[in-house]
Amino acid sequence: MNNKDGFNVTPWDVTGEVDYQKLIAKFGTQEITQNLLDQFKRITGEIHPLLNRKIFFSHRDLDLILNNYEKGQEFCLYTGRGPSGNTHIGHLLAWKFTQYLQEKFDVELYFQMTDDEKYLHIPNMTLKQTLGYTYENVLDIIAMGFDSKKTHIFSDIEYGKTMYSIAVKIAKHITFSTTKAVFGFKNSTNIGMVFFPALQAATCFLPSILKNKKIPCLIPAAIDQDPYWRGIARFVAPKINLPKPAQIHAKFLPGLGKGGKMSSSNPNTAVFTTDDVDVAEKKIKNSYTGGKDTIAEQKLLGGRPDICPIYDYYKFLFEYDDSKLKNIYQECKSGKLLCGDCKAHLGNKVKIFLKDHQRKREKAKNVVEKFMLRD
Amino acid sequence: MNNKDGFNVTPWDVTGEVDYQKLIAKFGTQEITQNLLDQFKRITGEIHPLLNRKIFFSHRDLDLILNNYEKGQEFCLYTGRGPSGNTHIGHLLAWKFTQYLQEKFDVELYFQMTDDEKYLHIPNMTLKQTLGYTYENVLDIIAMGFDSKKTHIFSDIEYGKTMYSIAVKIAKHITFSTTKAVFGFKNSTNIGMVFFPALQAATCFLPSILKNKKIPCLIPAAIDQDPYWRGIARFVAPKINLPKPAQIHAKFLPGLGKGGKMSSSNPNTAVFTTDDVDVAEKKIKNSYTGGKDTIAEQKLLGGRPDICPIYDYYKFLFEYDDSKLKNIYQECKSGKLLCGDCKAHLGNKVKIFLKDHQRKREKAKNVVEKFMLRD
Numbered sequence: 001m002n003n004k005d006g007f008n009v010t011p012w013d014v015t016g017e018v019d020y021q022k023l024i025a026k027f028g029t030q031e032i033t034q035n036l037l038d039q040f041k042r043i044t045g046e047i048h049p050l051l052n053r054k055i056f057f058s059h060r061d062l063d064l065i066l067n068n069y070e071k072g073q074e075f076c077l078y079t080g081r082g083p084s085g086n087t088h089i090g091h092l093l094a095w096k097f098t099q100y101l102q103e104k105f106d107v108e109l110y111f112q113m114t115d116d117e118k119y120l121h122i123p124n125m126t127l128k129q130t131l132g133y134t135y136e137n138v139l140d141i142i143a144m145g146f147d148s149k150k151t152h153i154f155s156d157i158e159y160g161k162t163m164y165s166i167a168v169k170i171a172k173h174i175t176f177s178t179t180k181a182v183f184g185f186k187n188s189t190n191i192g193m194v195f196f197p198a199l200q201a202a203t204c205f206l207p208s209i210l211k212n213k214k215i216p217c218l219i220p221a222a223i224d225q226d227p228y229w230r231g232i233a234r235f236v237a238p239k240i241n242l243p244k245p246a247q248i249h250a251k252f253l254p255g256l257g258k259g260g261k262m263s264s265s266n267p268n269t270a271v272f273t274t275d276d277v278d279v280a281e282k283k284i285k286n287s288y289t290g291g292k293d294t295i296a297e298q299k300l301l302g303g304r305p306d307i308c309p310i311y312d313y314y315k316f317l318f319e320y321d322d323s324k325l326k327n328i329y330q331e332c333k334s335g336k337l338l339c340g341d342c343k344a345h346l347g348n349k350v351k352i353f354l355k356d357h358q359r360k361r362e363k364a365k366n367v368v369e370k371f372m373l374r375d
Numbered sequence: 376m377n378n379k380d381g382f383n384v385t386p387w388d389v390t391g392e393v394d395y396q397k398l399i400a401k402f403g404t405q406e407i408t409q410n411l412l413d414q415f416k417r418i419t420g421e422i423h424p425l426l427n428r429k430i431f432f433s434h435r436d437l438d439l440i441l442n443n444y445e446k447g448q449e450f451c452l453y454t455g456r457g458p459s460g461n462t463h464i465g466h467l468l469a470w471k472f473t474q475y476l477q478e479k480f481d482v483e484l485y486f487q488m489t490d491d492e493k494y495l496h497i498p499n500m501t502l503k504q505t506l507g508y509t510y511e512n513v514l515d516i517i518a519m520g521f522d523s524k525k526t527h528i529f530s531d532i533e534y535g536k537t538m539y540s541i542a543v544k545i546a547k548h549i550t551f552s553t554t555k556a557v558f559g560f561k562n563s564t565n566i567g568m569v570f571f572p573a574l575q576a577a578t579c580f581l582p583s584i585l586k587n588k589k590i591p592c593l594i595p596a597a598i599d600q601d602p603y604w605r606g607i608a609r610f611v612a613p614k615i616n617l618p619k620p621a622q623i624h625a626k627f628l629p630g631l632g633k634g635g636k637m638s639s640s641n642p643n644t645a646v647f648t649t650d651d652v653d654v655a656e657k658k659i660k661n662s663y664t665g666g667k668d669t670i671a672e673q674k675l676l677g678g679r680p681d682i683c684p685i686y687d688y689y690k691f692l693f694e695y696d697d698s699k700l701k702n703i704y705q706e707c708k709s710g711k712l713l714c715g716d717c718k719a720h721l722g723n724k725v726k727i728f729l730k731d732h733q734r735k736r737e738k739a740k741n742v743v744e745k746f747m748l749r750d
Binding site: 116119120127156157158159160161162163164165167168169171172173174175176177178179180185186187188189190191192193194195197198375 | 491494495502531532533534535536537538539540542543544546547548549550551552553554555560561562563564565566567568569570572573750
């Protein structure tokens with residue numbers, strides 16, 4: 001369903017080659033400027049590679065959050081996960097950055113598992129399956145190293161009493177017409193999905209309601225989720241006299257398929273956190289790359305890191321040392337670094353990461369209840 | 376919003392002079408036949424006046440419930456209340472009959488307080504107000520004499536976790552189109568109201584889900600609520616492999632205003648359970664009646680009990696002795712019974728009832744938690 005721009009981004013589908021500059025104009029968000037990066041440096045003493053590399057590239061009211069933070073005003077973080085299957089490495093991007101923000105700003109985090117949405121949206125999925133994925137995904141979230149004292153994970157279903165009572169307050173101000181305009185809902189959309197935007201927006205106000213004072217939240221998430229905040233939460237906030245949520249938007253980590261595609265029908269295009277480490281290494285080894293057709297040609301003309309998912313894996317997650325990343329880029333372009341070696345190097349990094357993650361994930365089973373909000 | 380029939384019945388509005396025979400045809404329900412009344416007599420040893428007088432006049436699958444009951448199969452009762460204000464005597468009709476059914480059939484009752492619906496539907500109502508009415512209305516319900524061991528009252532908001540988890544299972548099968556067709560929802564309807572039918576239908580399946588076995592429910596309620604069961608619960612039941620709800624439909628107790636109108640802007644057209652007994656007596660005294668313009672004319676030509684709300688109060692609630700009711704009817708028609716005396720007699724009965732109800736209502740405050748389902 002690409003439009004005239006050649007790409008389409010909705011909370012349920014991302015298709016085509018995304019032009020992030022066009023998306024900023026289309027969604028009406030703000031680019032993260034050098035001023036904002038300088039402000040991060042002033043506050044935290046550094047600029048995280050995900051900011052510096054413009055992987056988190058866009059925002060709404062992030063300036064307001066940082067200005068107020070510098071004046072001593074608190075904020076909280078909110079991010080989420082739709083538990084439609086196992087966690088893959090792409091999901092970790094926003095979580096890793098969120099964990100970083102929590103650590104640097106020492107703030108509370110509310111982590112929403114939208115199991116209702118996934119159950120309602122995916123025709124053949126049972127509620128039991130979705131709740132099973134909620135548990136499995138929560139293990140991955142905990143393994144990221146969030147502070148158990150300041151991190152509150154909840155499932156829309158399991159925390160349904162609290163969430164429903166907030167969601168109705170939002171729903172009262174949102175018409176079906178609005179959801180048509182914001183999400184493209186149709187008359188054939190099921191009424192659970194029609195209502196769901198109220199639940200996703202509810203988390204923006206949950207901290208204020210739980211603590212009985214106005215606490216703005218900052219949402220680190222991929223930019224496809226923006227319509228929930230733009231069209232629902234930010235629209236309703238003044239009507240219920242609570243702060244508008246601020247956002248910081250990430251780009252999408254490409255999959256390992258041709259042209260950076262990640263296909264749910266082809267598990268080889270994504271590395272899952274539960275993959276056997278050797279299977280993961282093999283997926284990397286078999287990935288599409290920006291390499292030339294023959295080794296001879298590549299040695300002569302160089303590779304194309306700008307269209308290479310392997311390079312993106314380094315850039316987004318596995319090489320945060322700028323000089324090393326630059327080295328990979330230049331050696332690829334010059335023809336010195338061949339795809340086989342580059343993939344072997346990344347495969348090794350992914351293996352090391354996965355071993356560690358899986359160990360932490362196993363340990364997470366013992367502390368799930370420390371993190372969960374329950375009614 | 377009357378249509379060509381001169382009346383309109385929706386779950387939120389009843390306007391015009393309702394033709395109950397036409398309504399049976401329009402809604403596609405079944406009339407309660409003599410056969411069914413005989414079956415009640417066989418089972419319970421009697422026929423309740425509300426059945427005999429055709430105040431409960433229509434049904435869906437009541438025959439199935441009774442046949443299966445005679446074969447030893449259990450069922451449960453489900454009724455509800457939208458807490459939009461104080462309870463008036465008209466609300467007690469279905470509750471009184473439900474209490475009777477519980478006693479005679481010794482069955483569990485699930486009583487839904489749809490505070491979410493009322494909050495979502497009434498523009499200026501706050502959630503706090505609605506929850507306040509939930510509590511006040513629950514006192515009236517308990518005062519009706521339900522068996523605390525077998526009666527489970529819950530608020531959609533307070534029991535939100537359980538209810539939401541069932542409602543999503545229903546919502547997945549209901550499109551916005553369906554709610555347009557069944558309830559006349561429009562693009563301007565708020566998304567909470569669009570979702571709400573899933574919550575109202577959820578109670579039909581709550582007993583089966585709580586007890587983990589298939590338990591059909593019988594719903595005694597005024598006929599305006601039929602669309603929820605016809606269009607949602609009975610439609611979804613086979614899709615989620617649970618029994619369709621059966622229903623038994625009541626007519627509406629008229630208000631005390633002209634032509635049997637009850638107007639929420641004029642509290643004098645309804646007797647509230649919390650009214651001071653003398654105020655209640657005065658409302659009866661000032662009621663519209665089917666009497667003639669002058670005493671002389673009435674003595675000569677007789678009154679019109681068939682269009683008289685005072686007569687309906689006797690018939691629906693305050694005179695269950697058939698011979699005494701017949702007497703009132705005949706003496707009115709003959710001109711012997713004048714409105715003043717008739718209202719004084721009813722006023723006295725209402726006072727006695729209210730004194731007793733208010734005493735029970737006060738005592739109910741101590742046992743609320745015995746009745747409530749909470750997450």
